[in-house]
Amino acid sequence: METLVFLAKLGELTLKGGNLKFFEKRLTDNLRSLLEGVEAQIYLRSGRMYVYGPEKSGDAIRTALRHLIGITGWAQATVCEKDPEKIKAAVEAIAEKAKAEGAKSFKIDARRADKAFPMNSYQIAQFVSNDIFENGVLAVDLHNPDIKISVEIREKAFIYGSGEKGHRGLPVGTGGKGLLLLSGGIDSPVAGYRMLRRGMTVDCIYFHAYPYTSDEALQKVEDLAAIVARYGIFLRLNVIPFTDFQMRIKEKSPESYSTLLLRMGMVKVANLVASHIGAKCLITGESLGQVASQTVENMTCTESMAELPMLRPLVGMDKEEIIYEAKKIGTYETSILPYEDCCVLFSPEHPVLRADVAEAQEIFRNLDGEDLIAEAFKNREVKHFTAKNALQNLI
Ligand code: ATP
Numbered sequence: 001m002e003t004l005v006f007l008a009k010l011g012e013l014t015l016k017g018g019n020l021k022f023f024e025k026r027l028t029d030n031l032r033s034l035l036e037g038v039e040a041q042i043y044l045r046s047g048r049m050y051v052y053g054p055e056k057s058g059d060a061i062r063t064a065l066r067h068l069i070g071i072t073g074w075a076q077a078t079v080c081e082k083d084p085e086k087i088k089a090a091v092e093a094i095a096e097k098a099k100a101e102g103a104k105s106f107k108i109d110a111r112r113a114d115k116a117f118p119m120n121s122y123q124i125a126q127f128v129s130n131d132i133f134e135n136g137v138l139a140v141d142l143h144n145p146d147i148k149i150s151v152e153i154r155e156k157a158f159i160y161g162s163g164e165k166g167h168r169g170l171p172v173g174t175g176g177k178g179l180l181l182l183s184g185g186i187d188s189p190v191a192g193y194r195m196l197r198r199g200m201t202v203d204c205i206y207f208h209a210y211p212y213t214s215d216e217a218l219q220k221v222e223d224l225a226a227i228v229a230r231y232g233i234f235l236r237l238n239v240i241p242f243t244d245f246q247m248r249i250k251e252k253s254p255e256s257y258s259t260l261l262l263r264m265g266m267v268k269v270a271n272l273v274a275s276h277i278g279a280k281c282l283i284t285g286e287s288l289g290q291v292a293s294q295t296v297e298n299m300t301c302t303e304s305m306a307e308l309p310m311l312r313p314l315v316g317m318d319k320e321e322i323i324y325e326a327k328k329i330g331t332y333e334t335s336i337l338p339y340e341d342c343c344v345l346f347s348p349e350h351p352v353l354r355a356d357v358a359e360a361q362e363i364f365r366n367l368d369g370e371d372l373i374a375e376a377f378k379n380r381e382v383k384h385f386t387a388k389n390a391l392q393n394l395i
């Protein structure tokens, strides 16, 4: 039976100098978690990750590499003896396949790690590409080729095409833990993904105001958490019953402040959860100016409740960019399902746009809601998601 070989290029972590081993180990451990129960071997060597597996593991390995954070790209490789004719045949097969898929031009990227091999990289490139353009299969284009075919001469010869782009960044689990305020919207799942790509481990917190927000809304958030978990390896979702606190806001405060006070209350509960799970920051999907509650003044009010830094990875992105990314990571279709994460009953017609911190804090204090905050934390429900399970239905 044929052994499949995949080759991934490592990203930013290769710049890590003295810490390199720690980052590399994390990356391999993460891929192992994505491949739990799948027959496959992983090796790291000179800035490359090699994954070997039998044919039956192929789909699982491809799916795992499509969700692994920390690689710039990956491709399935053909491996053969270091025999120039065999290498040439493998290159030509890739060129023919690319032509059938619409490619017109190519470029060879040859590398000779084994200096005992009789041809240098320039000679290899010439030798393997000659018949491809002579026979009119593809034209040579060194600057903007439709396909780049790589040849690497190591203990064997590895030949591969352009492959797929990877999720660049640092391996999950190298950057501390963050607590993501995850709503059912488009933005917060993307915010979580962004922090995962900076190496963070992300747990989530969702505020549920049953029956004003429906069970479908909760289900939607769970589905989103599962999708984020495909990249996050493992995550927990803390579901916080927040109806009583919302009712208190409705009873005791000016309507224009209700959204802002709700966000401030969320941060209060998030502080408690973060301290409980050892998270070092809060993460939200806010983007400056996107909606009324996301002015810098209102963010200041929300932030004034936080005991940890609040990270807003989307703060400078516009909606189009965020949607593009949501589609790319697979959360968009779920996020646009119609179940609201916040009931219109609690959305003011004229929200305060530039609240004053001292005033907002005063109104917040007048809610007298500390007991409700503590209660909400106490009654949280925790759900677990693993990448392995979340990837299962994609294979
Ligand atoms: P999203 O698309 O993430 O819902 P949004 O554009 O709808 O964001 P807001 O509703 O103002 O913006 O929420 C701002 C941020 O507050 C969200 O990105 C999220 O991090 C957090 N948030 C809002 N509602 C909830 C909720 N019910 N549970 C947890 N976090 C929430």
Ligand code: MG
Pocket (backbone or CB within 6 Å): 183, 184, 185, 341
């Ligand atoms: Mg929202």
